[in-house]
Every structure is written in structure tokens, then in C-alpha cells.
Amino acid sequence: MATFDLNNDGVVVIIGSGAGGGTLANELAQKGIDVVVLEAGKRFDLGDIENDEWAMFNKISWLDKRISAGGWHGAVNHPSLPTWIVKGFGGSTIHWAGVSLRYKEYELKTRTTYGEITDANVEDWPIDLDELVPWYEKAELKMGVTGRTTGMPHLPWNNGFRVLAEGCRRTGRKNYNSGPMAINSVERDDRPACQQIGFCMQGCAIGAKWSTMYTELPRAEDTGHCEIRTDAMALMIEHDASGKVTGVVYADAEGNRQRQKARLVCVAGNSIESPRLLLNSASTMFPDGLANSSGQVGRNYMTHATAGCYAVLPEKVHMFRGTAVAGIVGDEVRNDPARGFKGGYTLEFLSLGLPFMAAFLEPGNTGWGRSVARALEQYDRMSGVWVVGEDLAQEQNRITLHDSEVDQYGLPVPIVAKTPHNNDTEMVNHAYEVTAEIYESVGATDVYELPAYPATHNMGTNRMHADPSKGVVNAYGQSHDIANLFVSDGSQFTSSGACNPTLTIVALAIRQAEYIAREMSANNI
Amino acid sequence: MKIRFHRQRPAPADHLGMSRRMFLMTTTFAGVTTAGLLGPAGRLSAAALDGAQSATLLRVVQDIYPHPDLLSLAHYQAIADSVGADADEDAAKAAALTDGLARLDALAQSLYGKPYVEVEESDAREGLLRAFQNEAFFQDVRWTAYFAIYDNKEIWPLFGYEGSSVEHGGYIDRGFSDITFVPQGPTLEERIAQVQQ
Numbered sequence: 001m002a003t004f005d006l007n008n009d010g011v012v013v014i015i016g017s018g019a020g021g022g023t024l025a026n027e028l029a030q031k032g033i034d035v036v037v038l039e040a041g042k043r044f045d046l047g048d049i050e051n052d053e054w055a056m057f058n059k060i061s062w063l064d065k066r067i068s069a070g071g072w073h074g075a076v077n078h079p080s081l082p083t084w085i086v087k088g089f090g091g092s093t094i095h096w097a098g099v100s101l102r103y104k105e106y107e108l109k110t111r112t113t114y115g116e117i118t119d120a121n122v123e124d125w126p127i128d129l130d131e132l133v134p135w136y137e138k139a140e141l142k143m144g145v146t147g148r149t150t151g152m153p154h155l156p157w158n159n160g161f162r163v164l165a166e167g168c169r170r171t172g173r174k175n176y177n178s179g180p181m182a183i184n185s186v187e188r189d190d191r192p193a194c195q196q197i198g199f200c201m202q203g204c205a206i207g208a209k210w211s212t213m214y215t216e217l218p219r220a221e222d223t224g225h226c227e228i229r230t231d232a233m234a235l236m237i238e239h240d241a242s243g244k245v246t247g248v249v250y251a252d253a254e255g256n257r258q259r260q261k262a263r264l265v266c267v268a269g270n271s272i273e274s275p276r277l278l279l280n281s282a283s284t285m286f287p288d289g290l291a292n293s294s295g296q297v298g299r300n301y302m303t304h305a306t307a308g309c310y311a312v313l314p315e316k317v318h319m320f321r322g323t324a325v326a327g328i329v330g331d332e333v334r335n336d337p338a339r340g341f342k343g344g345y346t347l348e349f350l351s352l353g354l355p356f357m358a359a360f361l362e363p364g365n366t367g368w369g370r371s372v373a374r375a376l377e378q379y380d381r382m383s384g385v386w387v388v389g390e391d392l393a394q395e396q397n398r399i400t401l402h403d404s405e406v407d408q409y410g411l412p413v414p415i416v417a418k419t420p421h422n423n424d425t426e427m428v429n430h431a432y433e434v435t436a437e438i439y440e441s442v443g444a445t446d447v448y449e450l451p452a453y454p455a456t457h458n459m460g461t462n463r464m465h466a467d468p469s470k471g472v473v474n475a476y477g478q479s480h481d482i483a484n485l486f487v488s489d490g491s492q493f494t495s496s497g498a499c500n501p502t503l504t505i506v507a508l509a510i511r512q513a514e515y516i517a518r519e520m521s522a523n524n525i
Numbered sequence: 526m527k528i529r530f531h532r533q534r535p536a537p538a539d540h541l542g543m544s545r546r547m548f549l550m551t552t553t554f555a556g557v558t559t560a561g562l563l564g565p566a567g568r569l570s571a572a573a574l575d576g577a578q579s580a581t582l583l584r585v586v587q588d589i590y591p592h593p594d595l596l597s598l599a600h601y602q603a604i605a606d607s608v609g610a611d612a613d614e615d616a617a618k619a620a621a622l623t624d625g626l627a628r629l630d631a632l633a634q635s636l637y638g639k640p641y642v643e644v645e646e647s648d649a650r651e652g653l654l655r656a657f658q659n660e661a662f663f664q665d666v667r668w669t670a671y672f673a674i675y676d677n678k679e680i681w682p683l684f685g686y687e688g689s690s691v692e693h694g695g696y697i698d699r700g701f702s703d704i705t706f707v708p709q710g711p712t713l714e715e716r717i718a719q720v721q722q
Contacts, residue, residue, distance in 0.1 A: 050689070051688065051689030051692075052688075054672075054676055150720075151721055152720065153713065153716035153717045154720065156701075156702060156710060156713070156716070157709075157710025157711070158701045159701065159702055159703065159704045161710070162702065162704065162707050162708070162709070162710055163707050178710070178716075194695075195691075195694055196696040196697040196701040197690050197691050197695035197696065198695075198696060199689070199690075199691075205691040313706075315706045316704065318685065318700065318703075320686060321690075321700055321701040322695075322696050322701035353686065354675050354681055354684050355675050355676040357675075358675035359671070365658050365659050368589045368590060368667050368671075369651050369654075370591055370647065372590070373590045373591050373592055376590075376592075376675070377594070377595060379684050380684065380685025380686065443706075
């Protein structure tokens with residue numbers, strides 16, 4: 001691994017080592033561009049991965065103080081855990097399940113498709129699908145996504161998904177399969193094929209699932225053009241009198257403040273930390289925070305309209321055996337306002353282990369007693385889904401800074417406010433009904449509805465928009481206000497779509513790397 | 526937040542029957558312990574709790590996650606012991622626990638004219654506990670019970686959960702796709718054909 005001097009002002013500083021930051025770092029380093037990655041968490045490797053839900057939760061989660069606010073149930077039931085993401089080398093690509101869906105064209109053009117929606121801030125992306133497709137293909141090849149791009153077959157169907165799939169068949173659905181997943185179904189790219197271990201979201205112990213932890217990051221280091229500093233928490237981005245960013249102040253492992261100079265800075269700390277860092281970097285010149293002339297930094301926070309739904313079948317299912325997200329149902333991903341809501345949702349088979357099922361079946365203080373105990377006795381006969389629905393952006397769903405409370409770094413604690421739009425509520429209710437119908441067609445006796453988990457899909461808080469007054473960054477994730485400041489994670493999403501964000505984050509990062517290299521060569525940045 | 530139990534069938538009668546059988550078993554057992562038959566070395570009574578409160582705590586732990594068909598009294602006793610041991614370590618916790626259990630008994634007395642452990646209807650006992658569910662002492666007991674039951678590798682097999690698999694080579698040869706009440710998924714050849722059209 002290269003090392004760079006703190007005063008080297010020719011490097012690109014990337015904050016975060018997950019899907020966005022890790023991919024961007026490798027893409028730039030492969031082009032010979034010098035990169036310093038600041039990762040707030042520890043260095044992890046495959047030896048750290050255990051098949052244990054709570055042990056891994058405690059080991060890798062981002063557990064710094066956060067305040068969960070707004071009208072969603074988590075403001076009461078998960079008051080300090082609005083999100084479920086990772087602090088560590090590889091970021092949330094350790095935790096993600098591997099689902100690699102592309103946006104649909106209408107999901108990128110939500111304002112055009114849906115029109116103005118009361119109490120929502122729905123806008124079009126400044127990119128259309130045709131433009132994204134080649135980048136999606138590059139991302140699929142990089143990550144090893146099962147399907148036509150790689151020619152790698154989808155994974156074998158496990159028990160839990162076979163029940164869901166049969167229900168789909170009996171209820172006339174057509175679009176259900178065990179992919180696309182960024183999990184090797186055959187040995188590929190120096191990584192083994194999936195062994196149906198389960199525990200995908202606790203980190204894949206054999207590296208069959210793509211994660212930057214054992215792909216992009218070590219490969220970037222191997223180029224000699226990338227230094228990754230772990231236990232390095234970015235505190236503030238600095239700028240000069242011309243308004244260009246000049247470096248990043250961070251806390252190192254000993255808690256000492258360091259200042260890494262930079263030619264440009266790319267923020268990829270996920271949708272809470274990225275806007276938080278921009279807001280914390282407010283200065284005389286930028287009193288509302290960096291890149292925030294639109295006032296949109298921290299706003300339009302989206303998590304997906306989501307829920308869990310678990311059915312009890314007449315026979316044993318043992319859903320925990322095998323891939324955690326073993327299948328995807330796409331029939332409901334369409335804009336059909338006759339259903340009572342705009343946009344659509346994906347149903348994704350998702351196994352939970354007994355510990356998490358017992359914690360999330362009915363989260364909060366009320367989740368005990370005879371009804372809960374009885375449900376858990378049916379655990380080995382359950383199959384169920386996670387709902388990933390389009391969540392409408394709303395300006396009041398946002399990240400703000402607490403005015404007095406600070407975290408261990410002395411930074412104001414982020415307040416994460418989320419209130420579902422009526423559209424989200426209608427959609428989730430529809431998803432519960434549809435899921436029940438699917439499972440009842442295969443003989444389900446009981447169907448349990450779980451409310452949203454702390455969010456792993458966090459999007460929108462530095463949104464892209466063609467119009468600088470309506471968005472933070474342009475179509476390349478470049479700040480409208482500051483040419484050498486980029487956003488490289490899911491916070492640049494304009495809408496949430498009904499698909500897991502990682503593939504799109506990676507596609508955008510590859511595209512952004514091309515743009516940055518071009519603009520650096522032309523001395524535009 | 527109350528989740529809606531969607532289309533849940535009524536509990537089978539035998540489940541309720543087992544609850545009642547277990548209730549009787551427990552109260553008898555609790556009586557035995559308070560009679561001191563386990564001797565001075567008995568670990569059942571935490572220093573912080575007197576005999577009656579130890580019996581109340583045991584009943585509370587059973588009522589928080591009742592699994593009369595799956596778990597034995599010893600499982601619940603171990604949880605109550607663990608709660609008691611925590612209280613012995615922390616005076617504030619002990620005070621909150623003894624006070625909470627006293628108020629639980631007081632509520633039972635005011636509504637049913639008898640202490641908590643003597644209220645026979647499990648619904649009624651759960652109703653009494655619900656009045657305390659937002660209090661820290663109750664949630665301490667509840668989460669201790671949660672981890673001791675659902676995050677306990679010894680107990681997992683009773684629920685049909687098999688846990689960690691990487692050390693066994695995953696579930697690929699251990700039943701990941703062994704159910705017979707729905708059709709098989711596509712074969713490898715079919716899956717290859719799908720992506721190579």
C-alpha cells in the first residue's frame with residue numbers, strides 16, 4: 001500500500017470505503033490517480049466474519065449516537081438506531097444481501113411520470129436509463145452479478161424461496177427468480193461459489209458475495225496509488241478563499257486531529273454521515289454548510305417504503321438454510337395508480353435467524369407475551385419477505401444537527417427524521433395483502449406483519465438535480481457549488497426506486513471515476 | 526407500536542391447556558423453593574429478593590415468553606437467577622426490581638385480591654404485566670429473558686433453528702432445498718439456459 005504525506009495536495013481524498021467510496025477508490029487508483037481513503041471504522045477481513053447475528057451486529061454496526069425522529073415507529077422503538085449500516089473497512093457492503101436490481105426508466109423520471117405530489121418533493125434524475133445501462137453492465141461485471149451480463153446462472157432456490165415462488169406461480173405472477181444477485185453461483189474472480197451458508201447480512205464468511213472489503217479495497221491498495229486509513233473519522237472539509245475545497249480534517253485512531261490536503265474530495269459516508277459532514281463544514285463563506293446553496297443538503301431522506309411479512313406454512317421450511325435473500329419478486333414494480341399509490345415495490349424473500357425474528361417480529365417494548373411466543377414457536381415453518389418499495393422524497397424527512405448534544409468526536413449528533421408519506425403507507429398495506437395472498441395460496445395459516453427495520457437503504461440527502469436550485473450535485477455527483485467536491489454514495493439519488501441501492505451506487509461510482517479522470521486531465525478540477 | 530397479527534388463527538386449545546399445566550407446576554415448585562427445601566446453598570433466591578419475590582420473578586419470566594411445550598422450568602429458573610444476580614451486582618437495579626415486583630403484586634391485589642403468582646388466568650397475568658412494560662425494570666427482565674431464550678445456542682434446536690453453518694460447509698449439502706410440499710426449483714441446466722438466451 002502506498003502512503004501519502006498529509007501535505008500532499010495532489011491526492012483525491014475519499015471519505016468512506018463502502019460501495020461508493022471503495023469502488024471509486026479502486027477505479028481511480030487503477031487509472032493511476034493517487035487516492036487517500038478515510039474510513040471511520042476498523043479494518044476487517046474475512047476472519048472477522050461469524051455466523052452469529054448479534055455478535056456481528058455488535059462488531060460491525062455504526063453505533064455512534066444518533067437520534068431517530070419523525071413519525072415512523074422507529075422514533076419510539078429504535079430511538080438511537082434509525083439505520084442499520086456498517087462502520088468499518090468495506091462499509092455496508094459487508095452487510096448488504098447482494099440484491100442487484102436496476103432502476104426502471106419511470107423510476108428515474110418520477111416527476112414526469114407521477115406529476116406533482118402533495119407533501120412530496122418528487123423530481124427527475126438528470127440521467128436516463130439508456131445512459132446508465134452501460135455503467136450498470138460494468139458494475140455487474142465488476143461485482144459478479146448473476147444474470148445475462150455475466151452469464152453466471154442465478155443461485156439454486158432454497159426452501160424459503162421455493163415456497164414464495166410456488167405462491168407466486170399459483171397467484172398468476174410471472175416475474176420471480178433467485179437473482180440478480182452479486183453472489184457467485186460459480187467460482188469467479190478469485191472468489192468461491194456460494195455454499196448456502198446463510199448469514200449473508202452478517203458478512204459472507206467465504207467471500208462469495210461481493211464486498212469492497214475483499215475486492216475493490218485490496219485491489220486499490222495493490223496498485224500503489226491508494227492509501228486506506230482506517231479509524232479515521234472525517235470531521236470537516238476545508239476550503240480556500242476561492243471556494244475550492246483544500247483538504248479534510250479527521251480524527252485518527254488516537255483521537256488526534258489530522259489534516260489531509262487534497263486536490264479534490266469525494267464524500268461517500270452514506271446518507272446520514274455525508275450530509276452531516278457537509279453541514280458540519282459550514283464556514284463564513286458557506287454558512288449553511290458546503291454545497292448547500294440549494295438548501296437541499298440533508299433533505300429528501302429516503303429509506304424505501306418497507307416492511308416485513310412472514311407466513312407460517314403447514315410443514316417445516318427451515319428458511320434460514322441458504323442465501324438470506326434467496327429470491328426476488330418483481331411483478332409489483334410498476335406504476336399503476338389504480339392500486340392507490342404511485343410507484344411500485346419489490347418483494348424479496350429474506351430469512352431472519354431466530355434471534356432477529358424474536359427481536360423484530362414486534363419491535364419495541366410491547367414485543368413479548370403469549371402472541372409473540374406462539375408466533376416464535378412456528379419459526380421453523382416460516383417463510384417471508386422484505387418489502388422494498390419506492391419511498392417518496394419529502395423535504396421534511398431530513399438529517400439535521402443537534403444543537404447541544406455531541407458524539408465521541410465532539411461533533412453534533414445527527415437527528416434523523418423520517419415520516420412515511422401516505423403513498424408509502426398505502427403501498428406497504430398493499431404489499432402486506434399481496435404477500436398474504438401469495439402465501440395463503442400455498443396453505444399459510446398465519447401471516448405476521450412486521451414494521452420497518454432500522455434502515456439499511458438510506459438515500460437522497462445530497463440529491464442530484466439538473467437545476468442547481470433544486471439539488472446538491474449534478475449528473476456526475478459533482479457539487480453544483482464547488483467543482484472539486486463530489487458526492488459518491490446513495491445520498492446523491494434523486495428518487496429511491498423499488499430496488500436495493502448498491503448496484504446503482506457502484507454504477508454511478510464507476511461513471512464518476514471516468515468523469516473525474518477526464519476533468520483532472522483537462523485541468524478543470 | 527402494536528403490530529397487526531394478520532389473519533392469525535385462534536390459539537389451539539392444547540396450547541392454553543399446557544399453559545395451565547405449567548402454571549400449576551410452577552406455583553408448586555415456587556412453593557417448594559420458598560419452603561427452603563433447596564437448603565442454604567440454593568442459588569434460587571438472589572440476595573436482593575425475598576422468597577416471595579423470587580417466586581414472582583420466576584412467574585414473570587415465564588409469562589414474558591411462555592413456551593410450555595418447549596422449555597422446562599429449569600430454563601426459566603436460570604433466567605430468573607440471572608436477573609437476580611444482576612440485581613445483586615447493582616443496588617439501583619435491585620431497588621428498581623424489588624419496587625417493581627412489589628407494585629406488580631399490589632396491582633394484582635387491587636384487581637384480583639391475590640398476589641401475582643396466584644392469579645391463575647395467563648391472560649390476566651399478561652394484562653397485569655402490560656401495565657409495567659414501559660418501565661426499565663420490566664424491560665431489563667424482558668431483554669435478559671430474550672437473550673437467554675432466543676440467542677441461546679442450547680435452546681435453538683427446540684425452535685428448529687440450526688444457526689452457524691460455515692464450519693459445516695454451509696447448508697448446501699445439509700437440506701437448504703429439501704422440502705417436498707412445493708415443487709423443486711429450476712435445475713442447473715435450466716438456470717444456465719435462462720441467462721444465456
